[in-house]
Amino acid sequence: MAEPERTPQRRRxxxxxxxxxxxxxxxxxxxxxxxxxxxxxxxxxxxxIALAFIFAFAAGSTAFAIVGPKILGNATTxxxxxxxxxxxxxxxxxxxxxxxxxxxxLVLYVTSALFSYVQGWxxxxxxxxxxxxxxxxxxxxxxxxxxxxxxxxxxxxxLSIITNDIDTLSQSLNQSVTQMITSIVSIVGVFAMMLSIDxxxxxxxxxxxxxxxxxxxxxxxxxxxxxxxQQEYLGHVNGQIEEVFGAQNIVRAFNAEERVMEQxxxxxxxxxxxxxxxxxxxxxxxxxxxFVGNLGYVAVAIIGGYFTIRGRINVGDIQAFIQYxxxxxxxxxxxxxxxxxxxxxxxxxxxxxxxxxxxxxxxxAERERAPIPPSGIAGxxxxxxxxxxxxxxxxxINDFSAKIDAGRKIAIxxxxxxxxxxxxKLLMRFYDVNGGSILVDGRDLRDYDRREIRSAFGMxxxxxxxxxxxxxxxxRYGRRNGEASDDEVIAAAKAAHAHxxxxxxxxxxxxxxxxxxxNVSQGQKQxxxxxxxxxxxxxxxxxxxxxxxxxxxxxTRIQKAMDDLMRGxxxxxxxxxxxxxKNADLILVMRNGDIAEQGGHDELIAKNGFYAxxxxxxxEKAV
Numbered sequence: 001m002a003e004p005e006r007t008p009q010r011r012r013x014x015x016x017x018x019x020x021x022x023x024x025x026x027x028x029x030x031x032x033x034x035x036x037x038x039x040x041x042x043x044x045x046x047x048x049i050a051l052a053f054i055f056a057f058a059a060g061s062t063a064f065a066i067v068g069p070k071i072l073g074n075a076t077t078x079x080x081x082x083x084x085x086x087x088x089x090x091x092x093x094x095x096x097x098x099x100x101x102x103x104x105x106l107v108l109y110v111t112s113a114l115f116s117y118v119q120g121w122x123x124x125x126x127x128x129x130x131x132x133x134x135x136x137x138x139x140x141x142x143x144x145x146x147x148x149x150x151x152x153x154x155x156x157x158x159l160s161i162i163t164n165d166i167d168t169l170s171q172s173l174n175q176s177v178t179q180m181i182t183s184i185v186s187i188v189g190v191f192a193m194m195l196s197i198d199x200x201x202x203x204x205x206x207x208x209x210x211x212x213x214x215x216x217x218x219x220x221x222x223x224x225x226x227x228x229x230q231q232e233y234l235g236h237v238n239g240q241i242e243e244v245f246g247a248q249n250i251v252r253a254f255n256a257e258e259r260v261m262e263q264x265x266x267x268x269x270x271x272x273x274x275x276x277x278x279x280x281x282x283x284x285x286x287x288x289x290x291f292v293g294n295l296g297y298v299a300v301a302i303i304g305g306y307f308t309i310r311g312r313i314n315v316g317d318i319q320a321f322i323q324y325x326x327x328x329x330x331x332x333x334x335x336x337x338x339x340x341x342x343x344x345x346x347x348x349x350x351x352x353x354x355x356x357x358x359x360x361x362x363x364x365a366e367r368e369r370a371p372i373p374p375s376g377i378a379g380x381x382x383x384x385x386x387x388x389x390x391x392x393x394x395x396x397i398n399d400f401s402a403k404i405d406a407g408r409k410i411a412i413x414x415x416x417x418x419x420x421x422x423x424x425k426l427l428m429r430f431y432d433v434n435g436g437s438i439l440v441d442g443r444d445l446r447d448y449d450r451r452e453i454r455s456a457f458g459m460x461x462x463x464x465x466x467x468x469x470x471x472x473x474x475x476r477y478g479r480r481n482g483e484a485s486d487d488e489v490i491a492a493a494k495a496a497h498a499h500x501x502x503x504x505x506x507x508x509x510x511x512x513x514x515x516x517x518x519n520v521s522q523g524q525k526q527x528x529x530x531x532x533x534x535x536x537x538x539x540x541x542x543x544x545x546x547x548x549x550x551x552x553x554x555x556t557r558i559q560k561a562m563d564d565l566m567r568g569x570x571x572x573x574x575x576x577x578x579x580x581x582k583n584a585d586l587i588l589v590m591r592n593g594d595i596a597e598q599g600g601h602d603e604l605i606a607k608n609g610f611y612a613x614x615x616x617x618x619x620e621k622a623v
Contacts, residue, residue: 033343036350043134047126051177054122058181061115064108066189069323070196071108073316075101080315123178131170137356138162146361147430148390161355165348172345176338183331183338190328197317197324201303205325208296212329215288223281229274236267293329297322361450372448377441377456379406379539379570381427387435388426395434397422398593404586406539409566411573411581413614414590420574423590424542427572428457440540455480458538460562462545464525466517471502471528472509478532489535496531497561498524523558530561541571578615587611 044051075098082093138161194202244251244260251260304318381404389395397419404410412420425431426438429450438445445453458478466474475489476482484492490509493499501524505511513519520528533541543562559580575581582601589597589604589611596610604611 032350033346036346036353039353040346040349043130044126047129050122050126054119054126054178055181057115057119057122058178059185061112061119062182062185063189064112064115066186066193066327068105068108068112069320069327070193071101072105072323073314073318073320075105075316076319077314077316119178123174127170127174130173131166134166134169134352135162138166138352141356141358141360144360146359147425149358151390158355161351165351168348169345169352172341172348176341176345179334180338180342183334186327186331187335190324190331194321194324194328197321198304198307198313201300201307201313201321204299204303205296205321205328207299208292208325209329209332212289212292215292216285219281219284219288223278226274226278226281230271230278233267233271233274237264237271240264240267289329293326296325300325372452372456377539379456380404380439380441381540381570382439382442383423383436384439385436386426386433386438388422388431388433390431392434396593397426397433399436400593400595401436402586402588402595402598404570406570407568408585409571409573409583411575411584411587412590413575413578413581413587413611414596415614418590419593420590421544424459424544424572424574427540427542428454428459456539457542458533458536458540459542459544460526460529460533460565464517464522464529466513466525466528468513468515468517470507470510470512471505474513474528475531475535478535480536484535489531492535493528493531495534495561495564496527497557497564498527498531501527526558527561530558530565534565539569541566541569542574543571544574545576578611589614 078098078101079093082098085092142158191202194205240260240263244264251257300321301318304313304321307313308315308318383400383402386397386400387395388397400419400423402410412423414420422431426433427445429445429448432446440448440453440456467477472486472489473482475492476484478484478492479488486509490499493502493509502508502511505520511519517525543566573581573584581587584601586598587601587604588595591610597604597607599607605615
């Protein structure tokens with residue numbers, strides 16, 4: 001499965017790039033480790049048979065590898081004994097026996113490698129299946145979450161959960177499970193083999209472990225602050241590059257190139273110094289471990305030589321013991337590394353499970369669902385004493401009442417923060433009212449299934465949303481399940497007055513919009529979204545500041561397309577340019593969450609009230 005695209009903000013949780021495994025710093029910990037681990041095991045339960053095989057093959061691979069040095073030591077002993085026999089006039093070296101021993105060792109190592117490959121293949125399969133299912137669950141969960149989640153959550157945090165945390169979970173699961181098994185089996189097995197050779201030599205070898213740990217802990221403590229600084233300044237450098245890259249026109253327009261470079265040089269210099277120090281200190285760990293390990297090998301060789309002379313052990317046992325000493329310290333470092341990976345894994349899993357366990361958008365079981373007739377709804381809408389607040393303690397829509405007959409054009413105007421867009425969100429059931437009701441065709445909006453009632457609405461917003469794909473695909477998106485023929489798409493484009501400009505583009509309807517949708521103009525984008533709404537053929541249409549970001553000429557073209565689109569439909573228009581809604585059947589003037597005035601344009605102007613004040617303010621000349 002392809003790895004998700006990495007955003008510029010993404011950074012490794014496990015440490016800076018290039019840091020050795022044992023230099024992992026700033027491991028993130030879960031808030032509820034046990035509960036998250038329990039949930040993770042529940043997700044892994046369908047793969048328990050595969051996990052059992054993974055454990056068996058990992059343990060078998062390690063066991064075969066552990067037995068190897070002991071048997072190889074017998075070959076060394078046989079070679080030494082044969083050489084001594086030959087010097088004393090005996091039969092000499094028994095090469096056939098040595099050959100059988102070496103063949104046995106070869107079989108053990110090949111079997112170990114085969115077992116290791118099988119367990120790696122099984123673990124990769126389990127990890128990828130788990131992350132595939134988690135991504136699928138997250139994708140499905142997003143479409144069930146209430147809109148207040150998206151209004152209150154940073155989009156980057158959600159993206160990080162779906163990409164970064166899932167990646168962390170996949171990679172660390174793939175590495176940590178098998179590494180933990182092999183490390184534990186290695187420590188137990190190697191310790192047992194060392195004891196089987198000689199207890200005293202084992203005690204001497206164990207002395208190097210606390211010495212190594214003390215020296216490494218001191219080095220880690222010193223280098224930790226430098227790793228932290230490295231991550232911090234890496235974020236500064238990445239953030240500045242991203243900002244400057246996306247705002248080159250502003251930087252050059254204000255001749256800010258030198259200031260930008262000075263800031264970059266400053267941050268880059270700090271990153272260089274912190275990275276150099278962190279890598280320098282982390283680089284000391286391996287030499288320290290090697291030095292202490294070599295002292296241990298010297299001690300083992302001296303004591304082993306003495307015991308061999310005394311006849312306590314064989315020559316081959318010294319060779320095997322030195323190999324076991326090397327193997328004993330390695331898995332201890334791996335366990336330390338894996339423990340950090342496990343913490344990071346559980347922390348990532350915790351965020352994923354919190355997301356999956358979040359509140360969902362439900363219709364509730366207390367109401368009987370009203371089916372939409374096969375012919376669809378007529379489009380009658382009524383607000384009856386509607387009250388609403390995003391926070392129930394702060395009501396922003398107070399006792400809102402209005403009755404709109406099907407097919408009428410309704411304009412909603414008012415100053416910023418008056419509650420205009422909130423009314424639209426309530427109509428679409430992105431939120432439900434806290435009090436009162438909203439009726440569609442005489443039935444409470446909450447009595448309809450959310451998906452069904454939303455299919456009766458069409459929206460054209462100020463912020464156009466088009467995706468990376470052909471123009472044909474973008475317009476076809478307006479039809480539920482994307483089922484629309486090419487002829488229907490072209491007919492919708494013609495109705496939206498978009499057909500002409502589409503035909504002038506390279507590729508026409510098959511032209512692919514880039515990811516940023518910068519290869520068409522703002523006005524062309526708006527016409528494409530109108531064509532999408534035409535294709536949806538809704539009974540109720542919502543236009544939210546659909547022309548506020550285009551020039552006057554383009555606005556005229558878009559306005560004509562929207563007039564054609566609104567014909568015969570119940571239409572709600574939110575507009576700041578009051579000149580565009582003169583022909584509305586009804587104008588609702590909102591102020592502080594209530595309807596301050598309502599009526600036609602001429603009627604409201606004649607009243608010389610709040611609407612007249614708003615309208616005239618757009619034509620006043622600056623003094």
